[in-house]
Amino acid sequence: MKRESKKVVATSKRRKRSQMQLCNLPMNILCSVISKLPTKDAIRTSILSSQWRYVWCHHTNQLTFDGFMFIRRSIKFSPSYYATAKKEECNARVDAILQQHCGEGVQRIQVKYALDNKSAGHLDRWVSFAITSKTKELTLYLSDRRIRSFTMYADGSDVFPRTKGLYNFPCHLFDANNSSYLRGLQLASVYLKPPADFDGIRNLKRLSLVDVDIADDDLESFLSHCKLLEFLEIAYCGMLTAIRATHLLNKLKHLRVGVCDLLEKVEMNCCCLTTLEYIGPMVSLAFAGTSSLTNVCIKFMAIDAALDYISKGFPSTLPNVEMLYLHCIDSKRVTLPLKTPKFVHLRHLRLELVISERQDRKTDVLDYAHLLEVAPFMERLELHMWMDCPHQPYDRRTDGELRSNTPSHQHGHLKWVYITGFFGYKDQVELAFQILRSSAVLKRMRISSQAIIIHYCAAEMIEVYRERHVVDGRMVAMDLFSGTEHADIVEVVGASEIAPKLGIVH
Known part of the structure; x- marks a missing residue:
């Protein structure tokens, strides 16, 4: 039992x-x-x-409509017919899904597949649904391929091509009442022209415009109604010649501007900006207040002298910058002013130098030892180089003795140095020795013969650089810096004798 x-x-x-x-x-x-x-x-x-x-x-969490969502295993017709039918079917299915949805409290809505103004009727309905459902984040990513919104190519080769018939984003659907829930707006491959009576999206905190056709005045008008904006990204906007915000954006903390080919100036009235990222041609950068700006990333796609820009350009107006990232194509040697700015708050400097001089090289890498004086409290220095010059690794018999400048004072804060693209040129060797002699508390200097940046014009010469420059640079570094005197500080990394089988990181 x-x-x-x-x-x-x-x-x-x-x-x-x-x-x-x-x-x-x-x-x-x-x-x-x-x-x-x-x-x-x-x-x-x-x-x-x-x-x-x-x-x-x-x-209610997130509705995402992208090309992967509508993939179906079926017989494919001709490529052109299949693509057209697929887009029409996608639009119809999104319409059906939103009609069946309760339409309440959707946090995020994302549309991520190629659409143009021919689908304006569908897109307008979807934007209206987002407004009615009190969506907080709206993304219309209407490109037919993935756009990297902040690409780091110095030559601009990844600029997204212009698309005809861009969708006209319906600013007229937004007013002060129905747009109060929207906090984030990301637009890619659309046309944006707010009407004269546009009252803005008052509570918007994040705005991203990528490959958007918008005029200078229209952008200024749009931004003037976004007074709570904290993050702003503008990239690949080919119509813009100026990015202006004359009205105070006292909440803006992060600004990204990337690869706007016609851009000539950036003028922002913002007092709390902490992070600036800029990629493109050298333009005028003007901010009403820079006291809070602590992190700066600038990548120029034009030829200039990095030291000259640090001492005379926009960075020289940034007294409180803590992290500076500067990419520059260097082709000339400059005479530094007697009084250079001191970056007393700078702790981390990342400098990317592309030196491309096939004949009569004018630049001198040793000049960059001046950075130790410019940033007396710097703790971390990264110097990434691409030397596209006649190759001649240092040899004492032919190149003579190394220049030895006695440092005026010992740098008392630099602890970590990372040098890449060390191909063994004499002035590269001299710079490394100068940093060693000038740094009183240096814990580690890492020297790599491999390059993590590369000049696009040298693409056809990659194999030559693998076989000669990388191997030669490592041999020079091992010979000069691996002795007992520097063994506890200097670490030489990079290619070995099998370097032809390795790829250059870029």
């Missing part, structure tokens, strides 16, 4: 367990669980049973 009673108890426990299923959860909890799923997977739950049919309609 005891055994039978135990079996009965065990059977009843199993039955209770089997009754505890996901569909038995309260609807609000079930909807919360479904909202964690990707849009496609959430919709698929509708085929489980009649009880599950409409649960996904309360998916």
Whole structure:
């Protein structure tokens, strides 16, 4: 009898367990669980049973519509027909999904596949749905390929090509009341022209415009109504000649500007900006207040002298910068002023130098020892070089003795130095020795013969650089810096004798 009673108890426990299923959860909890799923997977739950049919309609976390969502295994027709049919089918399915959705409290809506103004009717309805559902973040990424919004190529070769018939973003659908919930707006490959009576998106905190056609005055007008903006990104906007914000943006903390070919100036009225990232031609950068600007990243796609720009250009107006990242194509030697600015708050300097001089090289890498005087409290120095010059690794018999400048004072804070693209040129060797002699508390200097930056014009010469420059640079560094005097500080890394099989990082 005891055994039978135990079996009965065990059977009843199993039955209770089997009754505890996901569909038995309260609807609000079930909807919360479904909202964690990707849009496609959430919709698929509708085929489980009649009880599950409409649960996904309360998916409130994020609705994402991209090309991957609509991939189907079927017979492909001709490529052109298949592409056209696919786009029309995508639009129809998005319409159907949004019509069935409850339309309440969707946190994020993303549309990420190639659309133009021919689909304006569909897109307008989707934007209206976002407004009605009180969406906080709206993304319209209407490019037919992935755009890297802040690409780090010095030659600008990855600039996204102009697309005809861009979708005209419907600013007229937004007013002070219905747009109050929107916090983030990301637009890619659209046309943006706010009407004269546009009242703005008052509570917008993040704005990203990538490959957007917008005029200078229209951008200024749009920004004037975004007084709570904290993050602004503008990239590949080919119409812009000026980025201006005459109205105070006292909440703006992060600004990104990248690869706007016609851009001539950036003028921002913002007092709390902490991070600036800029890629493009050398332009005028003017800010009403720079006291809070601590992190600066500038990559110029034009030829200039980095030392000259540090001492006379925009960085010289930044008294509180803590991290400076500067990329420059250096082709001339400059005479430094007697009084150079002191970056007393600078702790981390990353300098990328492209030196491309096939004949009569004018630059002198040893000049960059001046950085130790410019940044007396610097703790970390990164110097990444690409030397596209006639190759001649240092040889004492032919190049003579190394120049030895006695440092005027010992740098008391520099602890970590990283040099890449060390091809063994004489002035590179002299700079490394100068830093060693001038740094009183240096813990580690890492020298690599491999390059992590590369000049696009040298692409056809990659094999030559692998076989000669990288190997020669390592041999010079090993010969000069691996002795007992520097062994505890200097670490030589990079290619070995099998370097022709290795790739240059870029």
